[in-house]
Amino acid sequence: MKTSVFSTLAGHAKRQAGRLWALGLAVGLAASMAGSGPADAHGEKSQAAFLRMRTLNWYDVKWSKTSLNVNEEMEITGKLHIMDAWPVAVAKPEVAFLNVGMPGPVLVREGSFLGGKFVPRSTSLELGKTYEFRVLLKARRQGRWHVHTQLSVQTGGPIIGPGQWVEIKGDMADFKNPVTLLNGEVIDLEQYKIGNIYFWHTVWFIAGVAWVFYWFRKRGFVGRYISVASGKGGELITPLERQIGAGALAATLLVVIISYALTASEFPRTIPLQAGNIRAIDALNIPESPIKVEYLRGTYKVPGRELVATYKITNTGKEPVRVGEFATATLRFLNPDVYTQKVDYPEYILAERGLSLSDNAPIAPGETKELTVKVQDARWDTERLADLAYDVDSSFAGLMFFFTPSGARYEVETGGPVIPEFLPI
Amino acid sequence: MFKRKPNLAAGGPVTEAIEASPGLEGGAGANAPTLAADAGVLSAGARAAAGSPFNSKAEAAGLVKTADILLLASLFLITLGGYHIHAMLTMGDWDFWIDWKDRRFWPTVLPIVLVTFPAAAQAYFWESFRLPFGATFLVLGLLFGEWVNRYTNFWGWTYFPISLVWPTSLVPAALFLDIVLLLSRSFIVTAIVGAMGWGLLLYPSNWPILAPYHQATEQYGLLMSLADLIGFEYVRTSMPEYLRIVERGTMRTFGKDVVAVAAFFSGFVSILVYFWWWYVGKLFSTVAYTKEV
Ligand SMILES: [Cu+2]
Numbered sequence: 001m002k003t004s005v006f007s008t009l010a011g012h013a014k015r016q017a018g019r020l021w022a023l024g025l026a027v028g029l030a031a032s033m034a035g036s037g038p039a040d041a042h043g044e045k046s047q048a049a050f051l052r053m054r055t056l057n058w059y060d061v062k063w064s065k066t067s068l069n070v071n072e073e074m075e076i077t078g079k080l081h082i083m084d085a086w087p088v089a090v091a092k093p094e095v096a097f098l099n100v101g102m103p104g105p106v107l108v109r110e111g112s113f114l115g116g117k118f119v120p121r122s123t124s125l126e127l128g129k130t131y132e133f134r135v136l137l138k139a140r141r142q143g144r145w146h147v148h149t150q151l152s153v154q155t156g157g158p159i160i161g162p163g164q165w166v167e168i169k170g171d172m173a174d175f176k177n178p179v180t181l182l183n184g185e186v187i188d189l190e191q192y193k194i195g196n197i198y199f200w201h202t203v204w205f206i207a208g209v210a211w212v213f214y215w216f217r218k219r220g221f222v223g224r225y226i227s228v229a230s231g232k233g234g235e236l237i238t239p240l241e242r243q244i245g246a247g248a249l250a251a252t253l254l255v256v257i258i259s260y261a262l263t264a265s266e267f268p269r270t271i272p273l274q275a276g277n278i279r280a281i282d283a284l285n286i287p288e289s290p291i292k293v294e295y296l297r298g299t300y301k302v303p304g305r306e307l308v309a310t311y312k313i314t315n316t317g318k319e320p321v322r323v324g325e326f327a328t329a330t331l332r333f334l335n336p337d338v339y340t341q342k343v344d345y346p347e348y349i350l351a352e353r354g355l356s357l358s359d360n361a362p363i364a365p366g367e368t369k370e371l372t373v374k375v376q377d378a379r380w381d382t383e384r385l386a387d388l389a390y391d392v393d394s395s396f397a398g399l400m401f402f403f404t405p406s407g408a409r410y411e412v413e414t415g416g417p418v419i420p421e422f423l424p425i
Numbered sequence: 426m427f428k429r430k431p432n433l434a435a436g437g438p439v440t441e442a443i444e445a446s447p448g449l450e451g452g453a454g455a456n457a458p459t460l461a462a463d464a465g466v467l468s469a470g471a472r473a474a475a476g477s478p479f480n481s482k483a484e485a486a487g488l489v490k491t492a493d494i495l496l497l498a499s500l501f502l503i504t505l506g507g508y509h510i511h512a513m514l515t516m517g518d519w520d521f522w523i524d525w526k527d528r529r530f531w532p533t534v535l536p537i538v539l540v541t542f543p544a545a546a547q548a549y550f551w552e553s554f555r556l557p558f559g560a561t562f563l564v565l566g567l568l569f570g571e572w573v574n575r576y577t578n579f580w581g582w583t584y585f586p587i588s589l590v591w592p593t594s595l596v597p598a599a600l601f602l603d604i605v606l607l608l609s610r611s612f613i614v615t616a617i618v619g620a621m622g623w624g625l626l627l628y629p630s631n632w633p634i635l636a637p638y639h640q641a642t643e644q645y646g647l648l649m650s651l652a653d654l655i656g657f658e659y660v661r662t663s664m665p666e667y668l669r670i671v672e673r674g675t676m677r678t679f680g681k682d683v684v685a686v687a688a689f690f691s692g693f694v695s696i697l698v699y700f701w702w703w704y705v706g707k708l709f710s711t712v713a714y715t716k717e718v
Contacts, residue, residue: 102662179654196637221496242607256626267636272639
């Protein structure tokens with residue numbers, strides 16, 4: 001019976017088809033996975049409402065600029081309150097990283113600070129404390145970008161702060177990123193040694209391709225297969241080819257050794273990657289507030305845009321106080337009677353008339369008053385805080401800000417269990 | 426129903442009978458197959474008698490060449506795909522980011538998980554074709570795929586600098602593995618010597634690329650390598666610093682010589698993985714066909 005090599009190979013290929021298909025699928029999957037980098041939607045609203053309200057409160061957040069040119073610097077500053085109400089469903093911020101939420105490195109992060117300390121690595125934060133933060137950024141890529149602060153918590157995931165649109169003009173090609181090395185040399189980190197990366201990868205890629213074609217060129221697959229199949233595989237490789245192989249081996253090792261030695265002499269002082277958490281972050285020393293707030297009860301409408309909460313508030317201070325703001329999940333609900341001037345804060349999370357009180361009269365020194373606070377704004381709904389009804393722990397929390405006539409401000413963390421009122425949809 | 430038969434059955438491959446061509450036939454036992462190049466041009470009469478589909482020796486040789494090139498191209502793409510997904514799923518972030526390329530995990534993990542497909546490819550290319558380029562061929566595919574990914578996705582779409590995302594250089598280690606097989610003609614020697622070298626070569630062959638980024642800089646009173654600084658400055662929103670698994674472990678007594686220990690350990694495990702994947706490669710190189718449906 002006569003058979004042909006072609007039919008063998010063809011049959012072989014046919015039988016491999018299933019495997020090939022599976023591999024192809026895997027490649028497609030890999031490609032699509034690789035493509036999903038940081039995107040424009042950062043899932044601000046997708047996280048559970050109770051989680052967003054009860055983990056962190058970013059306040060006094062300021063973006064020093066919202067329009068800048070490439071190479072220009074800006075900073076985001078403010079305070080970060082770690083809530084006492086931190087839900088058990090999320091790991092405590094014992095290992096946490098002050099991060100920035102944006103679509104890739106459109107600005108480079110020149111520094112980030114917590115309590116005045118430089119924190120390029122992870123750190124540990126305590127519940128109930130408030131920390132001052134500062135993130136220093138430098139514009140890199142032209143465009144209009146939504147820039148957030150963010151605290152990433154180990155096993156807890158990212159907890160995103162308020163976002164602001166930042167407009168960058170110019171051209172990324174002009175971006176420079178000078179860094180001073182320990183030896184005094186100044187380099188441009190944007191471009192530094194990238195040519196060297198391409199050089200070495202190209203050199204070795206060419207060497208690899210040359211090696212493959214050296215062997216493939218003479219007889220290819222079919223010819224060699226026939227020889228091996230007919231038992232003449234031992235004669236396929238000539239002594240000369242073996243010598244060339246030995247030469248290639250020597251050359252490979254020589255290039256590795258020499259390039260290693262040259263590199264070692266060019267960069268004699270190198271340090272390992274620096275790792276390990278940064279501890280002992282100073283919290284803000286916030287004086288005890290003279291206002292005692294006791295949460296009594298609360299309800300909210302589902303679906304809806306309103307939360308009604310009743311408090312018993314005692315003013316032990318010397319000045320009358322008024323409730324001016326309730327802040328939760330990056331949203332700010334303002335009492336227009338207190339905030340009479342325009343507030344600079346991203347519009348999508350600022351409810352300028354979102355807070356109303358059952359009694360607008362100030363709480364006098366020494367007075368105890370039962371006060372019903374109504375948080376009412378479309379943003380309660382658009383930011384999906386009413387989804388609290390579907391969370392495992394139907395409790396809310398936030399910071400309540402009190403103001404005195406002399407301009408003092410007291411922030412008090414408040415919150416507790418709330419009861420939904422289901423409305424017909 | 427299902428019959429498995431290795432490629433290297435004595436007497437050549439047994440396949441379905443198709444009218445054979447002169448010079449390109451694999452005899453089912455009786456005649457040793459002859460190379461096309463060795464066959465003379467047949468007269469029209471002889472050709473008709475033999476039932477050849479070819480008009481000339483040149484035509485047959487040309488078709489063989491075409492088949493070779495098609496096979497080379499498709500094998501490249503297939504192995505690229507398989508190896509690339511395997512690499513991405515197993516080597517973790519150590520290959521992706523410069524601030525993960527440390528002295529412990531990077532030179533330990535990468536050789537171990539990446540020796541797999543090259544070992545299997547060596548089994549296939551060597552046993553079937555006596556071609557000593559299985560490892561290099563696979564590594565070229567992986568690097569090609571990685572570079573396409575790093576350049577178009579990481580740089581082209583997100584503008585992470587290439588200095589942050591370059592892939593590990595693997596060709597020198599692959600050449601070593603291939604040439605050890607060529608010279609020793611033994612997969613056992615290749616496993617022991619080759620795979621050990623594969624593990625040992627990773628760090629020194631990447632040092633010319635990596636070293637500049639391990640220069641020191643002071644930032645706000647803190648010592649950082651340029652690699653750390655690149656990772657910090659070029660913000661990866663979904664990659665907080667605590668995810669990094671670098672420079673951890675218990676090899677404290679080795680101090681700064683930790684790379685060598687990691688590399689030897691990696692080479693040793695690579696040997697075991699090599700054996701295992703050589704047999705995976707052999708299994709994948711067998712011919713199985715259905716006799717009847
Ligand atoms: Cu945003």
